[in-house]
Amino acid sequence: MFFSSPPSPASLIIFSPPLKPNSGQPPYELLKTHPSLSLVSKCKNIQTLKQIHAQIIKTGLHHFQFTLSRLIEFCAVSSAGGGETGLSYALSIFESMEDQPNLFIWNNMIRCYALSSSPDLAIQFYIRMLGSGMEPNSYTFPFLLKSCTAGGLFQQGKQIHSHVLKMGLETDLFVHTSLINMYARNGELVDARLVFDKSCHRDVVSFTAMITGYASGGYLDDARRLFDEISVRDVVSWNAIIAGYVQSGRFEEALRFFKDMLKGNVKPNESTMISVLSACAHSSSLEMGNWVGSWIEDNRLGSNLRLVNALLNMYCKCGDLEKARLLFDGISRKDCVSWNIMIGGYTHMGRHKEALHLFQQMQRSGEEPNEVTILSILPACTYLGALETGIWIHAYLDRHFKWSTNTSLSTSLIDMYAKCGNIQSAKQVFDSIYPKSLASWNVIISGLAMHGHVDSSLELFSKMVDEGTEPNDITFIAVLSSCSHGGLVEQARQYFYSMVNDYKISPKLQHYGCMIDLLGRAGLFDEADSLIKSMEMKPDAAILSSMLGACKVHDKVELAEVISDKLFELEPDNPGGYVLLSNIYAAAGRWDDVAKIRTRLNDRGMKKVPGCSSIEVNSVVHEFLVYDKTHARSKEIYTMLDEIDKLLELAGHKPDTSEVLYDIGEKQKEGALCYHSERLAIAFGLISTRPGTTIRIVKNLRVCGNCHSATKLISKIFNRDIIARDRNRFHHFRDGSCSCMDYW
DNA sequence: CTAGGGTTAG
Secondary structure (H helix, E strand, C coil), rough: CCCCCCCHHHHHHHCCCCCCCCCCCHHHHHHHHHHHHHHHHCCHHHHHHHHHHHHHCCHHHHCCCCHHHHHHHHHHCCCCCHHHHHHHHHHHHHHHCCCHHHHHHHHHHHHHHHHCCCCCHHHHHHHHHHHHCCCCHHHHHHHHHHHHHCCCCHHHHHHHHHHHHHHHCCHHHHHHHHHHHHHHHCCCHHHHHHHHHCCCCHHHHHHHHHHHHHHHHHCHHHHHHHHHHHHCCCCHHHHHHHHHHHHHHCCCHHHHHHHHHHHHHCCCCCHHHHHHHHHHHHCCHHHHHHHHHHHHHCCCCCCCCHHHHHHHHHHHHHCHHHHHHHHHHCCCCCCCCHHHHHHHHHCCCCHHHHHHHHHHHHHHCCCCCCCHHHHHHHHHHHHCCCCHHHHHHHHHHHHHHHHHCCHHHHHHHHHHHHHCCCCCHHHHHHHHCCCCCCHHHHHHHHHHHHCCCHHHHHHHHHHHHHCCCCCCCCHHHHHHHHHHHHHHHHHHHHHHHHHHHHHCCCCCHHHHHHHHHHHHHHHHHHHHHHHHHCCCCCCCHHHHHHHHHHHHHHHCCCHHHHHHHHHHHHHCCCHHHHHHHHHHHHHCCCCHHHHHHHHHHHHCCCCCCCCCEEEEEEEEEEEEEEECCCCHHHHHHHHHHHHHHHHHCCCCCCCCCCHCCCCCCHHHHHHHHHCCCCHHHHHHHHHCCCCCCEEEECCCCCCCHHHHHHHHHHHHHHHCCCCEECCCCCCHHHCCCCCCCCCC
16 A cells, blocks of 8 residues: 555655665665665655655665664654554554564664554563564663553553663663653652662753652652752753642742743743743733743744643733734634633633634634533533523533533533523433532532522432532532522521531631521521621621611611611722612612712712623523613614503503612603613513513623512513523513512 | 653643
8 A cells, every 4th residue: 555655746756776685785874875765854744755665665775674664763753654653654564574673673663652542552562572582672661661651551661670670771871761750650759769769870851750750749849859959950851840830830939940940041942831821821920921922923933833822821811812812813723722712711701702602603613612612611601591502512512422421511511501590401411410529419409599499409408418428618508598599597597507517617708698698688687697796707798788688678777877887898889788778768768868879979980780681592692781772673672662561551560669779750760670681681582582482581680679570570461481590599480470489 | 774761731
């Protein structure tokens, strides 16, 4: 098959006299300088090598072992011809050789195996070599030991070590370093150190092998000590120590080493920069990262994808998405990693719509998503409530991955279903996976809680404990919030007690938050207060806000004033608390105080976080703000809103305008309510989906009381299930009532 | 008669 290549390009055709073996003179001088052979070293890929091979046969050069040696060596060395193709090509030459292969050829065959995907076969080849009467030399062992390192073959490595001793080759610097590396990479640091200490001829390379071993085992102090002992440090030794600190998460120190390296006038290379970029990404060192960016440009390395991806990752992790996107768009041959980094960057910064959009572009580009892609895109679906896209991904996973054993993938999928409003599918996926990780228990328990399935949520918690999975602090947030959604005061007390005493988990702010929210809502202000006093940390804004909310439910105006003073001290510029207090005043009819707060808000120039609701239709996420008129079908939406309004009025719905803060007329206040973002999303859902289809919307804030009662009626009037996720929980509206039983 | 060891992003 090697002779079936198309005719050589003109540049490869060499007219030279055929050579004959055994013609008296040893032809090595001639061979070395023969044009066909010097071409081998310039060879770019295996295709070209085949053409040269054909040429060699034509000229009779293949009768000389020297020639074949060079070909096999090429297969072992060249990255273009290496790997599996290189190995099989080398093998075919080896097996069809006329004479006994010499040691050089045996050694290079072992070298081919070391770089292949089955390095263990190198050992078999070595045994075959011994069987044919060949004795290994100082070149054989580095290749062989490299195979043991690559294949994790510690036992075989040990045996080979005894061969080394028998041959008296342990003092050979190359063999010595290979042994250290083999032991170190197999996690046998003590053995590695024994070998290291035995030799008195150590150089920077053997030091580095030992340092790498220590560093990858997390023994940074040992690595550091050896590093200090090296008299002349080169790039690779610097890289090893820098990478070691990066892998241990000690990024600032890694960057300090890098600066020392530059001070010592050692020139960094691509590997250095990949580690440095990783350190910058993790420690948000944008300045240093930018410096590396210009270094890459100066050294014209813009086409090195590994390096550019690392740079891209740095920009994303440092939050400079604009620069990242510019770089990303400029990469001509993006790989899966480039896409993953950019998509993950958007998700990470909360720009979920852009993440989803880029994911769709990725599919159009023909690049296949992998597990990492899915793990960054699922949270975006979850956040946006993009159930259709989520279902598509589920089907994609079924087709392409064995995902049910991948715990993070399945957990992410369960979370997506739960938070996109489809708790049944979440439960189905949960039931189907094995093993069930702690995280998967946590997401299903909190998912059920959010949907108001309090009983099954708590049952699942008992089942989890029965099956021997130890709950953690996150589990208890889920359990306590479950109690909170169900108004189960006594159970919550018991779980809280059990968490502290049985599981020795010290409560965090969120645990206190659930408890205080629950106690406050139940009107148990004294107990809530003493719980706050027992906390070892100061109550945060969330806790004070939920106390304030409880004051509203129970008309506690004076207490509300005390609490809001503390809240305003903590967050003077967050309008949420002011709005809540003003609502409490409004409910008590204290309009003067309402006006005072409004002035305070205006003086400080505070803006409420705008309410935003989204709905996914045909895999496209549509977002709406209050009074939003930017949507392409805005006209139809507002016609629908008017229609809804009329029907609501007919059904006897009376808008409660007391919570509207602005100084406007009663009629306008009603308007402000009708155009709340969730109302717009629902109206769009009604006009863009078939009758009877469930409408799912997601809101970034809590749903207001007025919209809640309106939505209940809408579900009845239009005969639709409406599933709404707000900041706090899910509301399933059906036939005029809501799954939350008006408790939220 | 040719060769060999240590560093590598999501």
